[in-house]
Each structure stands twice: as structure tokens, then as C-alpha cells.
Amino acid sequence: MDPHGLLPARPPIGPQPPERSDAARNRARLLDAAQRIVDCEGIAGVTMDGLAAEAGVGKGTVFRRFGSRAGVFAALLDDVEREFQARFLSGPPPLGPGADPVERLVAFGRARIEVLARQAPLMRAAERPVEERFEVPARVVVEVHIATLLRQSGVELDVPVIAFELLAVLEAPLLLPEADLTPAKIIRLGDGWERLVRALLR
Amino acid sequence: MDPHGLLPARPPIGPQPPERSDAARNRARLLDAAQRIVDCEGIAGVTMDGLAAEAGVGKGTVFRRFGSRAGVFAALLDDVEREFQARFLSGPPPLGPGADPVERLVAFGRARIEVLARQAPLMRAAERPVEERFEVPARVVVEVHIATLLRQSGVELDVPVIAFELLAVLEAPLLLPEADLTPAKIIRLGDGWERLVRALLR
Incomplete structure (x- = not known):
């Protein structure tokens, strides 16, 4: 676990489109935040607003990144x-x-x-x-x-x-x-x- | 096979809602017609219009019975x-x-x-x-x-x-x-x- 979202993303296994490293960091931070919410409150606790707040990013970033x-x-x-x-x-x-x-x-x-x-x-x-x-x-x-x-x-x-x-x-x-x-x-x-x-x- | 659609429907196995026998006959006739079309022309050949024509019933009957x-x-x-x-x-x-x-x-x-x-x-x-x-x-x-x-x-x-x-x-x-x-x-x-x-x- 990475409670502060500071660790770099795990290196991807298998072919993956290259990601800019700040984008990769953003993604990792969002997914860590999502995992923390799932662990504490279950899947029902995950909302786009709550995820943005937990990860400390704008809601627009969450939508651009994941869509839903x-x-x-x-x-x-x-x-x-x-x-x-x-x-x-x-x-x-x-x-x-x-x-x-x-x-x-x-x-x-x-x-x-x-x-x-x-x-x-x-x-x-x-x-x-x-x-x-x-x-x-x-x-x-x-x-x-x-x-x-x-x-x-x-x-x-x-x-x-x-x-x-x-x-x-x-x-x-x-x-x-x-x-x-x-x-x-x-x-x-x-x-x-x-x-x-x-x-x-x- | 039942090329003329004249045989009675197969007796259903397992629990089934009771069907009036004319409704059951209608269903059997439609399904026999559908099977004939699939056998001759493949699945792509099945249309609601064509099925009605092949079974000799109105198109409304086909829609009421199967929906789509x-x-x-x-x-x-x-x-x-x-x-x-x-x-x-x-x-x-x-x-x-x-x-x-x-x-x-x-x-x-x-x-x-x-x-x-x-x-x-x-x-x-x-x-x-x-x-x-x-x-x-x-x-x-x-x-x-x-x-x-x-x-x-x-x-x-x-x-x-x-x-x-x-x-x-x-x-x-x-x-x-x-x-x-x-x-x-x-x-x-x-x-x-x-x-x-x-x-x-x-």
C-alpha cells in the first residue's frame, strides 16, 4: 500500500502504450486513492467527486482519465x-x-x-x-x-x-x-x- | 424436420407456463418457419417480415410473440x-x-x-x-x-x-x-x- 500516493507507478508488464511520467504518476495517485476508498468503504463508496478529493486533483482530471x-x-x-x-x-x-x-x-x-x-x-x-x-x-x-x-x-x-x-x-x-x-x-x-x-x- | 409446419409442438420438458393449444401451435409453426430460414439462408436471412410470410401469419403476431x-x-x-x-x-x-x-x-x-x-x-x-x-x-x-x-x-x-x-x-x-x-x-x-x-x- 501507498497511503500518501507518493510511490511511482509499478512498471507495466507486457506491451503498453508509453505514458508520460507525470501522467503515469497521476494515474498511480488516482488508483491508490481509489483503492484506499474501496478498502475503507467498499465499492459503493467510490464516486468521481470523492476520488478527486481523495487524490487531491480536479474532478475533470478524474473524468478525462477514466471516463466513468x-x-x-x-x-x-x-x-x-x-x-x-x-x-x-x-x-x-x-x-x-x-x-x-x-x-x-x-x-x-x-x-x-x-x-x-x-x-x-x-x-x-x-x-x-x-x-x-x-x-x-x-x-x-x-x-x-x-x-x-x-x-x-x-x-x-x-x-x-x-x-x-x-x-x-x-x-x-x-x-x-x-x-x-x-x-x-x-x-x-x-x-x-x-x-x-x-x-x-x- | 417438419417442412410443412404441420406437426404439433414437442411436449415441453420441465416446468413451463401453461399455453393455450392454439397459441402453442402458432409458436411451433413460427419456430419451424424460423428454423427453415436458418437452415436455408443462415441467421442473417431471418427477418420479422420474412418470418411472418414463411409461417403464413401477420407480422404483428411475430412481434407479439417474440418481440425482436x-x-x-x-x-x-x-x-x-x-x-x-x-x-x-x-x-x-x-x-x-x-x-x-x-x-x-x-x-x-x-x-x-x-x-x-x-x-x-x-x-x-x-x-x-x-x-x-x-x-x-x-x-x-x-x-x-x-x-x-x-x-x-x-x-x-x-x-x-x-x-x-x-x-x-x-x-x-x-x-x-x-x-x-x-x-x-x-x-x-x-x-x-x-x-x-x-x-x-x-
Whole structure:
């Protein structure tokens, strides 16, 4: 967390349009402010006025930057996605490189389910249709990651098809009604994922 | 097929609001006409005027009944879904009752993928968001069916979670770009489903 909005933006992972650094700082400051409001008051607490006040910028800046509340939530989600990508692409094992591919796949699914469950209210508020919730490149990055680990496992299978199916399982928690996403249910979903992966790659 | 629109409507499966029989006949005649147009000219060939002419009813009747083109497609999909339900609930094995639960589960996924792939253009045209493409009771019927077969297999597992995951895999073909749903790809998706089911229930 960055309670004073003074840290620079996280370096973006993957291709991104270049941003002037003052614009990037502005964006980071606004998103930090939005995250603080979400943490304290929930999603309902985020208004364009309140966000401008919290970040110490004009309301016009907030609108130019995000367009709408849904745009703020979409930008927050992009940040969450980038952070998650950093964890599985270059973070510590077993999620990051260095562990056995099957263990990495198990860890990946568990982490993904947790991130999705935690972000589900934000995803709903971002008002993206399900098809677009994992846009290129986010969806592609995840699919490539799963396919790579499947290949590394050395088990003979139709990698694109199985990767596609496993990706579907990981998107499923999003379709769960919000009330169902209890911590106990999240653990059971993770256990279910692990069972699936270990059975497939036995 | 019913090229002259003279057969009575299929008996509805599952709870349905009662329909006067002339209304039901009208609906069946309209849907048969719509299906004929789709078969000959594709989805783009369906217009409210053309449908009225093909069914030999007034245009007002078509609008009152379906509201819009998307409504026509949604009604066609409901019919497809009811027909599919009849096949797995009471049709011949291995899809219907009488076969081993694992074989039924394998057959179910293969049949579901085929139906989904064939209906994908219709589903897109029906403009239902993904979340609503399998509305209660259709989605619930499928989930209960999968859960029942999992229980019957006698393998010890978290049935609701695994049923939920398997359902996600079967919804995935819908998310495939249309161009990707070749017959060869559909077979590979079916093989992938079979591998998943047999691995889980070994």
C-alpha cells in the first residue's frame, strides 16, 4: 500500500502504450486513492467527486482519465492483473519459476481462484461482459502460461485443448453468485482444481 | 424436420407456463418457419417480415410473440435445449439412462460440445450475455445431471465443486471464436473432455 500516493507507478508488464511520467504518476495517485476508498468503504463508496478529493486533483482530471466509475474499476483490475502476472512470471516458487511444473500449475490455479474471488465485486462493478473480463493480453498470458506448464510436465496430451479447458475452470469462480464465494468455498474450489490437475497429469 | 409446419409442438420438458393449444401451435409453426430460414439462408436471412410470410401469419403476431429477432433466436435455443434435455434424461444410452455413469458423463460432454458448437451462431444472435445463456432451469438441469452421474460413479470427491468445474469446461466452447469451431476442433474438445472425466474418475 501507498497511503500518501507518493510511490511511482509499478512498471507495466507486457506491451503498453508509453505514458508520460507525470501522467503515469497521476494515474498511480488516482488508483491508490481509489483503492484506499474501496478498502475503507467498499465499492459503493467510490464516486468521481470523492476520488478527486481523495487524490487531491480536479474532478475533470478524474473524468478525462477514466471516463466513468466503471472505468476506474477497470483500471484497478488492470493493475491487479499486472501484479498477478508478475507473481507467476517472475515471483518466488511454487507460483513463480523454479518449482516442478505440476506444482506450479496447482499453485497457479489456487492463486488465480483467490485473486478472482477477491476481485469479483470489482469485476462486476467494472461492468465488463464476461467475454472481455480477461482481455488480450491478460487472457492470452494466462493461457500461454498454463500451456507452457502442461508441456513442461512431459505428459502427452492435446495441450491447446486441455489448456483451454483448465482456463475455463479458472474463470468459473466469476460466475458464482457473490454470496457463494466464502473463504471455505474458495478453499474447496482450490482443492477441486488441484484434484483436476493431478488427475490429468498423473 | 417438419417442412410443412404441420406437426404439433414437442411436449415441453420441465416446468413451463401453461399455453393455450392454439397459441402453442402458432409458436411451433413460427419456430419451424424460423428454423427453415436458418437452415436455408443462415441467421442473417431471418427477418420479422420474412418470418411472418414463411409461417403464413401477420407480422404483428411475430412481434407479439417474440418481440425482436433476438427473441426469435432465444426461442429457437429454448427448443434446442429442451430437445437436448430429453436426450440425456430419457433417451437411449450411453447418453440416456442405462449405461455406466462414467460412460454417460463422457457421452454427455461430447454431445453437449456438439450441440453448443452447432448453436453457437444462434447463441450469439440471441444476444444473451454469457451468464444468461444457460438460464435456470437449463443450467440447473445440466449441473444436477453432472452431479448425479459423479455421485453414481462411487468415486469420492467434492461433488458440487467438481460438477461446477466440469460445467465450466462445457461452457467454454461458446467462448471460442466462431472460426475456431471446426469439426476437427469439436472432436478434439470432446477428446479433451473424455480425458478429463476418465482421469478424475479413475
